[in-house]
Amino acid sequence: MKRKSLSMLAAAGLSAALVLSGCGRASESSSGGSGEITMWTHSAGNPGELAVYQQIIADFNASQSKYKIVQQNFPQGSYNEAITAAATARKLPCLLDMDGPVMPNWAWAGYLQPLGLPDDLLNSLLPTTVGRYKDTVYSAGYWDAALSIFARKSVLDKNSIRIPTVEKPWTLDEFDAAATKLKASGYQTPLDLGAADKGEWWSYAYSPMLQSAGGDLINRGTMKTADGALNGQDAVKFFTWFQQAFKNGWADNAGPVGNQRFIDDKVALSYTGVWNAKDALAAVGDDLLILPPVDFGKGPKIGGGSWQWGISVGCKNADGAREYLKFSFQDKYLAAFADSQVVIPSTTAAAKTSKYFSDTGALHQFAVLSQKFALARPATPGYPVISSTFEKAAKDIMSGADVKSTLDTAAKAIDTDITSQNGYGF
Amino acid sequence: MAEHALRRRRRLWIYLAMAGLAVFFLFPLVFMFVSSLKPDGQILSDVGGWRAFLPVGDISLRNYSGVFDRVPVGRFLLNSVFVTAVVVGAGLVVNSMAGFALSRLRWTGRGVVLSIIIATLIVPFETIAVPMVYWVSQLPTLVFQNGIVQYDFGWLDSYEVQIVPFIANGFSVFLFAQYFSTIPTAIDEAARIDGAGWFTIYRKIAVPLSGPAFATVAILTFLPAWNQYLWPSMVVQDENLRPVMVGMQYFFQDNTAWGEIMAYTSMITLPVLVVFLAFQRAFVSSVAASGVKG
Numbered sequence: 219m220k221r222k223s224l225s226m227l228a229a230a231g232l233s234a235a236l237v238l239s240g241c242g243r244a245s246e247s248s249s250g251g252s253g254e255i256t257m258w259t260h261s262a263g264n265p266g267e268l269a270v271y272q273q274i275i276a277d278f279n280a281s282q283s284k285y286k287i288v289q290q291n292f293p294q295g296s297y298n299e300a301i302t303a304a305a306t307a308r309k310l311p312c313l314l315d316m317d318g319p320v321m322p323n324w325a326w327a328g329y330l331q332p333l334g335l336p337d338d339l340l341n342s343l344l345p346t347t348v349g350r351y352k353d354t355v356y357s358a359g360y361w362d363a364a365l366s367i368f369a370r371k372s373v374l375d376k377n378s379i380r381i382p383t384v385e386k387p388w389t390l391d392e393f394d395a396a397a398t399k400l401k402a403s404g405y406q407t408p409l410d411l412g413a414a415d416k417g418e419w420w421s422y423a424y425s426p427m428l429q430s431a432g433g434d435l436i437n438r439g440t441m442k443t444a445d446g447a448l449n450g451q452d453a454v455k456f457f458t459w460f461q462q463a464f465k466n467g468w469a470d471n472a473g474p475v476g477n478q479r480f481i482d483d484k485v486a487l488s489y490t491g492v493w494n495a496k497d498a499l500a501a502v503g504d505d506l507l508i509l510p511p512v513d514f515g516k517g518p519k520i521g522g523g524s525w526q527w528g529i530s531v532g533c534k535n536a537d538g539a540r541e542y543l544k545f546s547f548q549d550k551y552l553a554a555f556a557d558s559q560v561v562i563p564s565t566t567a568a569a570k571t572s573k574y575f576s577d578t579g580a581l582h583q584f585a586v587l588s589q590k591f592a593l594a595r596p597a598t599p600g601y602p603v604i605s606s607t608f609e610k611a612a613k614d615i616m617s618g619a620d621v622k623s624t625l626d627t628a629a630k631a632i633d634t635d636i637t638s639q640n641g642y643g644f
Numbered sequence: 645m646a647e648h649a650l651r652r653r654r655r656l657w658i659y660l661a662m663a664g665l666a667v668f669f670l671f672p673l674v675f676m677f678v679s680s681l682k683p684d685g686q687i688l689s690d691v692g693g694w695r696a697f698l699p700v701g702d703i704s705l706r707n708y709s710g711v712f713d714r715v716p717v718g719r720f721l722l723n724s725v726f727v728t729a730v731v732v733g734a735g736l737v738v739n740s741m742a743g744f745a746l747s748r749l750r751w752t753g754r755g756v757v758l759s760i761i762i763a764t765l766i767v768p769f770e771t772i773a774v775p776m777v778y779w780v781s782q783l784p785t786l787v788f789q790n791g792i793v794q795y796d797f798g799w800l801d802s803y804e805v806q807i808v809p810f811i812a813n814g815f816s817v818f819l820f821a822q823y824f825s826t827i828p829t830a831i832d833e834a835a836r837i838d839g840a841g842w843f844t845i846y847r848k849i850a851v852p853l854s855g856p857a858f859a860t861v862a863i864l865t866f867l868p869a870w871n872q873y874l875w876p877s878m879v880v881q882d883e884n885l886r887p888v889m890v891g892m893q894y895f896f897q898d899n900t901a902w903g904e905i906m907a908y909t910s911m912i913t914l915p916v917l918v919v920f921l922a923f924q925r926a927f928v929s930s931v932a933a934s935g936v937k938g
Contacts, residue, residue: 262883263714263894293893296877303878306774307781307800476899478688493898 256311262291266558285538312533318523326599346522347564359526361561414473420609431456431514444632449625522592680906707907743820823857
């Protein structure tokens with residue numbers, strides 16, 4: 219009995235070996251002349267955004283017969299892990315989207331090839347929607363986001379607080395006076411800075427304030443050190459104010475994340491993004507004010523650079539991927555993204571046809587803020603470390619840590635990382 | 645008589661304390677189920693008060709229909725049930741056999757091998773996740789394409805990549821080895837005299853006598869397998885193969901859909917609750933018998 223089992227096993231093994239030796243390798247036989255272009259998005263769970271992508275892909279696939287786009291969607295929260303794993307396994311898709319500030323890291327890591335789109339197309343886009351690393355364009359996006367301060371006109375009028383404009387934003391003294399007045403008028407916490415949020419929000423939201431005060435995340439001239447930029451006199455001054463805002467009870471980190479406290483009129487001012495504007499408009503109506511950010515001394519700043527598209531290094535149909543991208547940057551698609559996602563379209567022409575961002579659109583102010591005040595985050599491969607270090611330092615300071623020594627520690631941590639990576643090629 | 649009344653009063657206090665604890669531990673579940681019926685704005689407004697635990701205000705099943713619009717929840721549940729069942733089932737077989745060999749068989753290097761297996765417990769999965777991705781991407785596999793069998797390399801985007809790396813488990817092997825070592829060796833010797841081989845002893849003696857150990861390992865394997873998030877996020881690209889926990893991320897967009905998250909978590913928690921309630925008695929006795937604490 220035992221002998222029979224063994225002989226059957228041997229026969230099965232031999233058959234398997236014969237089958238294997240007689241057949242080819244699957245990936246070798248399927249990868250050759252196929253015009254299939256794989257495309258990964260971070261948009262799973264976002265039906266509005268996916269609907270626009272599906273329309274573009276259907277239109278592109280129908281417009282020619284050489285290439286076929288095959289889309290795969292991932293949830294945003296696990297997208298970067300999927301990309302890192304695919305890069306490790308050398309299985310990156312041809313087309314992939316990425317959050318703007320992450321692009322230099324992926325280009326440096328060898329995931330991306332130069333985008334190679336025509337200059338006239340790139341020049342028509344908002345500067346912050348074009349991803350440049352060391353003077354080479356690696357990514358471009360259909361939209362940008364913008365931050366502003368939401369307020370109710372009736373509340374500012376009642377408290378005799380000047381309504382700031384793009385030409386004449388609030389100075390820091392005016393902002394402090396407004397916060398003090400609003401607190402005295404009955405708002406327990408007059409300002410929602412969004413400090414209950416975590417992750418990239420901290421760099422996106424608060425580093426523009428730091429830049430407005432004269433500091434920065436890193437010395438952008440060399441990209442080799444944070445010393446002097448993150449822990450210089452201007453940075454210490456800004457973070458001292460930041461800490462004081464929490465100590466004074468102007469702001470807190472109680473949450474919830476989002477804009478609900480403003481909608482419920484529990485805070486008078488909300489520092490938040492364009493993505494919350496539609497709900498705020500519905501709740502507050504004509505009383506809603508979309509105000510420019512505060513001028514901390516060097517002019518107001520807001521973070522620029524949202525999700526953008528790139529082409530992977532190993533893409534076998536890079537020409538087809540470029541054809542698709544060129545096709546996708548049509549104004550009608552950009553406007554569709556803008557209106558379904560409530561984000562600022564990357565071309566002026568698309569903005570003109572958008573329901574929300576045209577000259578008469580209810581959210582046109584965001585397009586103005588983006589054009590006037592947007593500043594991209596530093597285009598360095600070290601950005602992920604810079605961002606997480608900044609978040610930790612800012613949170614410590616919010617909780618009462620010594621400002622100068624916390625910033626010194628953060629700057630040193632960033633510099634150590636840059637040194638350990640041989641300057642990231644700078 | 646007075647003693648009887650005293651005993652009754654003491655028992656009443658104990659029950660009151662237990663009821664209080666039960667309510668305390670039920671709060672998160674009640675919050676989840678109740679919030680799954682409310683719109684996002686109301687969930688956030690109700691937080692911080694008793695209304696958060698009461699089905700009051702604008703109550704509807706809209707969040708549940710929203711979940712189905714956003715996520716293929718049935719498919720995700722099916723994937724998780726399949727992956728979890730195979731990991732638990734195969735894990736019980738493989739780890740118990742390994743534990744048996746380490747506990748009952750006498751062979752050179754047994755202690756060293758057991759030490760190495762125990763040493764794997766101190767390595768966090770996150771530290772080996774990326775090298776593991778590379779490793780599984782190089783493994784050979786058979787694919788059926790155009791009606792013929794072909795070979796290829798790479799296990800990414802498959803069920804096996806979610807299952808195979810988690811079948812063998814150092815802690816389970818250790819637990820089985822410890823438990824088997826409590827069974828008197830005289831039984832083995834008697835069976836050997838009667839002509840039984842090691843596999844027969846394992847199958848007909850060790851396994852039937854080790855119910856609590858099997859139940860404990862099943863529970864301890866079930867929960868992490870059901871809750872897998874990082875690994876499938878890295879190795880599964882096809883939406884049709886994703887498990888339920890990755891699906892949770894579908895709701896975290898720029899504006900988090902709290903109501904739908906609560907509806908989704910209610911839906912994916914229910915199978916776990918049903919399994920626990922169905923086997924509650926066996927779980928408690930197995931944990932008590934094996935001395936494992938959660």
